[in-house]
Amino acid sequence: MNPRSAVFALFTVGIVAVLLAGPMRSVHAQKQPAPLAALPAVPVPPDQPLTADRVKLGELLFFDPRLSGDGSIGCVDCHDPKKGWGDGNALSRGYPGTMHWRNSQTVVNSAYLKNFFWGSGSSTLEAQAHSAATGALAGNIQPRLGEERMKQIAVYVDLFQRVYGEKPSWEKAMLAIAAYERKVTSNDAPFDRFVRGDRTAMTAGQQRGRTLFETKAGCIACHNGALLTDEQHYNIGVPPNPEFVTNPQRQIAMRERIRGKGIPEQVYLKFDRDPGRYLETKKDEDLGKFRTPPLRYLTYTAPYMHNGVFFTLEEVVDFYDRGGDADSFGTKSDLITPLRLSGQEKADLVSFLESLSGTELRHERPTLPPYGVLEFPMTSGTFK
Amino acid sequence: MLSRRDMIGASMGFAACGGSLALAGAALAQASSYVPGAVIGGGIDGIVRVGDNLSAAEQIIIGKDNHICGEGHATPDPVTLSDERGLKNAVVMIKDIARGKPWAKRERFDIVQEKCVFHPYIQFAPRSFELSILNKDPVLHNIHAYEIIGRARRTLFNIAQPQANQVDRHKVALTRGSIIEIDCDAHNWMSAWIVTSDHPYVAVTDSAGRFAIDDVPAGEFELVAWHPGLGSMSTRAKVASKARAAATISFGA
Incomplete structure (x- = not known):
């Protein structure tokens, strides 16, 4: 046997041995996961090129609180660059007077996603921006009001004219915000550099963690591909957040949302926790399921899970190691079983997760343009 | 008398102290078993300075309640310097x-919302205390306090105060962190901080x-300065008995 054949044989035996190992069952019971990979170029709709003016307009609108009902909360307030482009809180703050019941997700690399929100309630960046800006628990604005406000800001009138050849409109505002968000990407993580050929980019511990991620720990079953998500939905038995359990306003927010989806009271009153994807599909099989979150930029986006119940990556790994927690919906995934990781293996897994974050994307808040002065015909016509 | 120069909203351009709350939490982490007793010691007199390497200010537009809050832009975390570049409001x-x-711990602390600004901007407190919250403005304020935990934060309380001169009191007890961040959910430029010890x-x-x-x-100690924007x-x-030590802490060159 020549050396190359010997190596191949050993590799094959190793694979077979690993396949026979218990914890691997769950990984290989599923279809072959997409391999981990470096990020490709950002997908951009051909009719929405990322021109300087379009991105600048989107940036200003992203930071502008006047695109909310009471003028106090912009996209940035739940997606703050200083807080990993999320809001840092376990549960998002919500529109003034409300308290949201889910964690605010990062904008970083969202340009690559096909499903947005924890239950995949939107399928484009533009639809996500619209849903968040108009949702009663987030921006709570009527699009018409937003249009009228933008029309009173000279800089916006000028930028809309240059970019879209028309007056400010809600639809185009959402397009511009999405264009800006497509610029918020991170692809310089140690993992990226390693995959591109820099063999010094990841430490030995991170490389061991990657192997665990792809084998014994089975994370890759769902966290796969360049974005480390299959964008499918699973119930992994995340425990309720005490803040949700003890705060009636958080529960009111969730039940208001459920009721708004047309789900009757006799159904939702039985829920002791977030029904997740069920809100979108109303199928019992989707109860308690949430879209697999991407794992990039993870270091900056604590706390973790749909309800922010874990504050550190160590807590996340411990959660998976014990096979998740109890489920009340009966839909918990078979993929979630005790992993029996050693202390060193847990540390390596955390190290690998940390290798998925590159340079922190700090972004200075732009100075927003003021309202102009409107001249109404106050001394003529019916206003005399 | 110092003539003050206000570097409102400036932030440091150097990464080593770039305003990271996570770093701050680690830097301010303390031994939890403090033993009070008689001390025949000395003291420390010091100054916190800031170098020239300041980047652009972060300013937030005052988008509502302008008749109370004023016009233009506000700065959540101002970096206010003296002519000698001494930094105000560093802990x-x-x-x-x-x-x-011995430490005669205060049990009650106050925070006031007036003209859409929190007063005081920064203070220190024990790890558990009662906070008295006064809204002096005839507009709704919604004070939202968070415990900083690493890079994350956890809601401590979240109270709407629609009435002028409304007072609410809230017990505060931290679980894992040492810094409290205070926002107003109704006015996103309002900011205040409490560092616990x-x-x-x-x-x-x-x-x-x-x-x-x-x-x-008497002894040698590490002295940490923290500012929300820096x-x-x-x-x-190094402190000797019955003597005053001098200390300078510098952010940047």
């Missing part, structure tokens, strides 16, 4: 001091950037 703390002077060796710098810490046991920086101070 200075001796790190990991296990024993020292297990011991009394903490000070807030004055408008000249100066601070004094008294009755320090992050943390430290130096060492």
Whole structure:
């Protein structure tokens, strides 16, 4: 046997041995996961090129609180660059007077996603921006009001004219915000550099963690591909957040949302926790399921899970190691079983997760343009 | 008399102290078993300075309630400097001091919302206390306090106050962190901070950037300064009995 054949044989035996190992069952019971990979170029709709003016307009609108009902909360307030482009809180703050019941997700690399929100309630960046800006628990604005406000800001009138050849409109505002968000990407993580050929980019511990991620720990079953998500939905038995359990306003927010989806009271009153994807599909099989979150930029986006119940990556790994927690919906995934990781293996897994974050994307808040002065015909016509 | 120069909203351009709350939390982590007792010690007189390497200001438009809150832009975390570049409103703390002077802990602290600004902007407190919250404005304020935990934060309380002169009191007890961030959910530029401590060796710098810490046991200590817009920086101070040590903590060159 020549050396190359010997190596191949050993590799094959190793694979077979690993396949026979218990914890691997769950990984290989599923279809072959997409391999981990470096990020490709950002997908951009051909009719929405990322021109300087379009991105600048989107940036200003992203930071502008006047695109909310009471003028106090912009996209940035739940997606703050200083807080990993999320809001840092376990549960998002919500529109003034409300308290949201889910964690605010990062904008970083969202340009690559096909499903947005924890239950995949939107399928484009533009639809996500619209849903968040108009949702009663987030921006709570009527699009018409937003249009009228933008029309009173000279800089916006000028930028809309240059970019879209028309007056400010809600639809185009959402397009511009999405264009800006497509610029918020991170692809310089140690993992990226390693995959591109820099063999010094990841430490030995991170490389061991990657192997665990792809084998014994089975994370890759769902966290796969360049974005480390299959964008499918699973119930992994995340425990309720005490803040949700003890705060009636958080529960009111969730039940208001459920009721708004047309789900009757006799159904939702039985829920002791977030029904997740069920809100979108109303199928019992989707109860308690949430879209697999991407794992990039993870270091900056604590706390973790749909309800922010874990504050550190160590807590996340411990959660998976014990096979998740109890489920009340009966839909918990078979993929979630005790992993029996050693202390060193847990540390390596955390190290690998940390290798998925590159340079922190700090972004200075732009100075927003003021309202102009409107001249109404106050001394003529019916206003005399 | 100092003529103050206001570097409102400036932030440091150097990464080592770039305003990271996570770094701050680590820097301000303290021994949790402070033992009070008699001290025949000295003191520390110091100043916190800032170098020239300041980047652009972060300003937020005042988008509502302009008749009360004013017009234009506001700065959530102002970096206010004296002519000598002394930094106002930095918290200075001796790190990991296990024993020292008795501490008559205040049990109640106050925060006031007036003209859409929190007063005081920054203060220090024990790890559990009662906060009295007053809204002096005839507009709705919604104070939202968070415990900073690493890079994350956890809601401590979230109270709407629609009435002028409304007062609410809330018990505060931290679980894992040492810094409290305070926002107003109704006015996104409003910002205040409370740094908690297990011991009394903490000070807030004055408008000249100066601070004094008294009755320090003799020994050598790490002295940490933290500012919400700048992050943390430290130096060492050697204190002799019945003597005053001088300390300078510098952010940037």
